[in-house]
Amino acid sequence: MRKVLFIGLLMTALIACAAPAQNAGSGQSEIVVRDAWARPTMSMHGDGGGHGGGQVSAAYMVIENKGSAPDRLISAAGDVAGMIEVHQTTQKDGMMMMEEMKDGLEVPANGSVELKPAGYHIMLMDLKRDLKPGDAFKLTLKFQSGKTIDVNVTVREP
Numbered sequence: 001m002r003k004v005l006f007i008g009l010l011m012t013a014l015i016a017c018a019a020p021a022q023n024a025g026s027g028q029s030e031i032v033v034r035d036a037w038a039r040p041t042m043s044m045h046g047d048g049g050g051h052g053g054g055q056v057s058a059a060y061m062v063i064e065n066k067g068s069a070p071d072r073l074i075s076a077a078g079d080v081a082g083m084i085e086v087h088q089t090t091q092k093d094g095m096m097m098m099e100e101m102k103d104g105l106e107v108p109a110n111g112s113v114e115l116k117p118a119g120y121h122i123m124l125m126d127l128k129r130d131l132k133p134g135d136a137f138k139l140t141l142k143f144q145s146g147k148t149i150d151v152n153v154t155v156r157e158p
Contacts, residue, residue, distance in 0.1 A: 027069030027109060029145050036061035036139070036153045038124065039117075041131045055127040058087075059139060059153050063105075064112040072144035073113075074104035080137040082126030089118050098123065104144060117158055131155045 038059040065071055076084045085100045096118070105120055107113050115121050122139065124131075131137070135155040142148050 028067050029065050029069050029071035029107070029109070029143065029147065030067035031071060031107065031141075031143060031147055031149055032064045032066060033141065033149055033151050034062050034064070036151045038131060038137075038153050038155050039158060040133055040155055041127055054082075054125060055130070057081075057124040057127060057131050057155075058117070059122040059124060060115045060117065061122075061151065061153075062112055062114050063107050063141075065107040065109055068109050069145075070109045071107050071147070072104040073107060073141055074144050075142045076122045076139050077142070078124075078137060078139040080128060080131070080139075081124040082128065083123075084125070084139070085123045087121050087123040089121070107143075133157055 039057050041055050044056050086105050087098045088101050089098050133156050137153055139151045140148055
């Protein structure tokens with residue numbers, strides 16, 4: 001009888017420890033990602049002669065939060081590129097600029113965020129292979145809540 005009680009208590013403790021951390025408040029995020037795609041490889045000319053700067057691309061998608069608490073996309077990972085960052089395109093003095101979103105990208109409760117050209121996107125730098133229309137690769141998105149979501153990304157022309 002003691003053994004059964006011990007195992008029951010152990011299972012309860014394990015389940016409690018495995019439960020995802022919730023944001024402040026009583027809600028929880030429920031993230032769904034759809035329509036993921038990426039541009040074919042683009043070359044960044046670091047020295048004007050086609051050398052340096054590396055090969056880059058950008059991934060786009062819609063991230064929906066069907067839950068009652070906001071969440072935040074804090075990073076992305078994959079084996080397709082040496083460096084992957086969450087970016088935002090902004091306009092400053094008539095120039096389009098990209099900058100890393102060091103604090104991540106908020107996905108509101110019961111809302112969505114669209115990653116699209118000239119807006120939010122996942123920047124793929126130092127590509128490990130050329131990305132051509134029809135190719136596919138996987139990204140793993142990490143959220144502040146502790147959730148991770150694997151996303152299949154298809155390469156296509158914008």
